[in-house]
Each structure stands twice: as structure tokens, then as C-alpha cells.
Amino acid sequence: MSTINDVAKEAKVSTATVSRVINGSSRINVQTEKRVLDAMAKLSYSPNTIARSLAKGHNDCIGFLLPDLNLPFWAKLAHEVEKCARSHGWNVMISCAPKNLDDYYSAYNRLSGSMVSGIITTYIGGADEFIKASKTPTVTIGSISECSHSISSNDEQGGIFATRHLISRGCKKIIHISGEMLPERxxxxxxxxxxxxxxxxxxxxxxxxxxxxxQVENNYAGIIGNVFYENTDFDGIFASNDILASMCLSTSLSLGFQVPRDIKIVGYDDIPISAMMYPPLTTIRQNYQKLSTLAVETVLNLINGIDVPKVQQISVELIVRGTT
Incomplete structure (x- = not known):
């Protein structure tokens, strides 16, 4: 296995010069940099990233703390965050903290203790002071709290789009099944x-x-059963996510309702399976790419000491399909 000394000898430079090239120093002229890079390629030399991290006091890695990778919205977002970070030359370390504050604190501390330079995190109620006191640059997704910089979709806009669409389709009595109404979400x-x-x-x-x-356990059967047992004359459902909407759709069909003739359904998120349902699901599309790009670029700016807006929102879009 080649070493930094082998690269220096091949390129006819000092090991300090090789180190500066590896670390992206601007003090190296173009010709010298090319010789070093050519030597690294010829010798198949790969820098020791752990040693570099120890030398710098941090690594080129951001943490991503999310509720659960089994949740389609967060799984898709994790994919986009990793892709965006990689395009900036950074890695992503993922951790899950699904249910309570103790799990959240433990997962957050594991990430910050792993020398990540910044953290992108889901928001969990009650963690405001904990996040605010952290010395690790932190960006929350899905929060309107002032405990850290926050990124979210424009959920007020999404609620308006979904409700007005159901009303425009003739709905007179609408059921809304929300997520947990925690403060600052x-x-x-x-x-x-x-x-x-x-x-x-x-x-x-x-x-x-x-x-x-x-949500984490996809345990919606009880509440959906209550919706259909307690209400006999509703004609519209606005569900807080597409998994919930899909279960409302399957329950409607199993009970003999025709969708959208008898009941019209709107979901939220536009996860990939939304277009594959029958009938395909009308939903509110969150822009995963823009959310992830904004989250990654915001945390990188914070790491580099660049001022960014405290609260940033991304517009959503109504996607009309067969359930309305």
C-alpha cells in the first residue's frame, strides 16, 4: 500500500506539499498540484480520512437525525440530503430517534460526539433548549421553533390547496386526519x-x-376504523401523509364506497407510491430536492460562519390524480 512518502518521492516534492494538495491549500501552484495528483493516481494512493479529521478537529461529515428510515418521506429526504452533501464533497452520517426525548438526546449526542461538523435534524417537541445550547451548528426540518435555523415546506399553503380542492370538487363534509399536534411543528x-x-x-x-x-409503526388501523364507524355522511378526506391516505383509500373501497364518486381523498408528501395506487392519489407534493438542498447548504454555511435566514420555507404543489 502506497504512503504519503511514496507520493512525495514520485512527484519530487516534500510530504508537506503533498499534504497541502490533499487539504486543498491555495498556496500550491497548478503545475505542482498536477504532479502530486498524477502521482497519487499512479500509485493508487488514498488519503487517511480519519487521520485528516483528527488533525483538523472535525471531519467533512454532517449528521442527519430523522424519526425512522421506514417512513417514506424521511427515507426519500435522506437520499436527497446524502446526494446533495456528496456534490459538495461532504459525507452524511444518519441516525434515527423515533419516539421520545431520551432517544433523541442520545442520538443527537452520538452524532455530535462523532466529530460531525453540523447536524440536520427532525424536530421533536421539548428539545428546544437542548438544541439551542448545542455548540454544533444545527438545522431543523419541519419546525417553526426559534431554537435553531429551520427549513420547512409551506404547510399553510398545503392545507389551503388541499381543502380548497376538495371543496371545489363538491365536498360538503370533510374529515381531516392530522399528525401529532406538537408545539412548534x-x-x-x-x-x-x-x-x-x-x-x-x-x-x-x-x-x-x-x-x-x-406514524413510526404505521399503526393507523384504529383511527381509520373510528373515522368510518363514527361518520356515515362525509364525502372528503384530507390526510396528513400519503400512507395514511392510502389506508383511507383501501378502507373506502373495502366498504363498498366508490372513490372519487362517494368519497374524495387528498394526501400529503407525494411519495413515489402515490401515483401507483388505484385510483392514483391526489396529494400535496413536498419538494424533496429543494428541502434537502436548502438544509445542506444552510448547515454548511453555518459551519463556515456565513449568516443565513433563521427560517426558510419551500412552496408546495397540488398534484391532482384519480382520488378526486
Missing amino acids: SSNERTYAFIKECERYGIQYKLYETSLVD
Whole structure:
């Protein structure tokens, strides 16, 4: 296995010069840099990234703390975050903390203790002071809290789009099944917008709330059963995510309802399977690429001491398909 000394000998430079080339120093002229890079390629030399990290006091890695990789929205977002970070020459270390604050604190500390230079994290209620006190640059996704810099979709816009679309399709009594209404979560804005639009247009509505545990474990059967058992005359459903919407769709069909004739359904997220359902699911599309790009670029700017807006939002889009 080739060493830095072998590269220096091949390129006819000092080991210090090789080190400066590896670390991207601007003090190396183009010709010398080319000789070193050619020597590295010829000898198949790969720098020891662990040693470089120890020397710098950090590594070119950001942490991504999310609820659970089994959740399609977060799995897709993790893919996009990793792809964006890689395009900037950075790696991503992923950790999951699905259910409670103790799990969250433990996962966050594991990441910050692994010499990551910054962290992108889901938001969990009650962690505000913990995140605020952290010395690791942190960006939260899906939060309107001021505990750190935050990135989110415009969930108020999404709630308006979904509700107005159902109303425009003739719905007179709409069920909304929300996520857990924890303080400072941007997804709450979907529900607030839904209520406001229904009251504005004189539409009857009823609210149901799921928990984070329900979401992580896909344990929606009970609440969906209650929706159909307790209500006999509703004609629209606005679900807080596409998995929940898909289960509402399958339950509707199994009970003999025709979708969209009898019940119209709108989901949220536009995960890949949304277009594969039958009928295909009308949903609110979150822009995964823009969310991930903004999150990665924001945390990298914070790492480099560059000022960025405290709160940033991405527009959403109504995708009309067969369930409405």
C-alpha cells in the first residue's frame, strides 16, 4: 500500500506539499498540484480520512437525525440530503430517534460526539433548549421553533390547496386526519389552514389526530376504523401523509364506497407510491430536492460562519390524480 512518502518521492516534492494538495491549500501552484495528483493516481494512493479529521478537529461529515428510515418521506429526504452533501464533497452520517426525548438526546449526542461538523435534524417537541445550547451548528426540518435555523415546506399553503380542492370538487363534509399536534411543528399549519378554509366556506368538518408512534409503526388501523364507524355522511378526506391516505383509500373501497364518486381523498408528501395506487392519489407534493438542498447548504454555511435566514420555507404543489 502506497504512503504519503511514496507520493512525495514520485512527484519530487516534500510530504508537506503533498499534504497541502490533499487539504486543498491555495498556496500550491497548478503545475505542482498536477504532479502530486498524477502521482497519487499512479500509485493508487488514498488519503487517511480519519487521520485528516483528527488533525483538523472535525471531519467533512454532517449528521442527519430523522424519526425512522421506514417512513417514506424521511427515507426519500435522506437520499436527497446524502446526494446533495456528496456534490459538495461532504459525507452524511444518519441516525434515527423515533419516539421520545431520551432517544433523541442520545442520538443527537452520538452524532455530535462523532466529530460531525453540523447536524440536520427532525424536530421533536421539548428539545428546544437542548438544541439551542448545542455548540454544533444545527438545522431543523419541519419546525417553526426559534431554537435553531429551520427549513420547512409551506404547510399553510398545503392545507389551503388541499381543502380548497376538495371543496371545489363538491365536498360538503370533510374529515381531516392530522399528525401529532406538537408545539412548534410546521405541519400544524396544515390543520389550522384546513379549519380556516372550512369555516370560511361554511363546510362541515371533523378532526382526528394521530401520534408520532402511530406514524413510526404505521399503526393507523384504529383511527381509520373510528373515522368510518363514527361518520356515515362525509364525502372528503384530507390526510396528513400519503400512507395514511392510502389506508383511507383501501378502507373506502373495502366498504363498498366508490372513490372519487362517494368519497374524495387528498394526501400529503407525494411519495413515489402515490401515483401507483388505484385510483392514483391526489396529494400535496413536498419538494424533496429543494428541502434537502436548502438544509445542506444552510448547515454548511453555518459551519463556515456565513449568516443565513433563521427560517426558510419551500412552496408546495397540488398534484391532482384519480382520488378526486
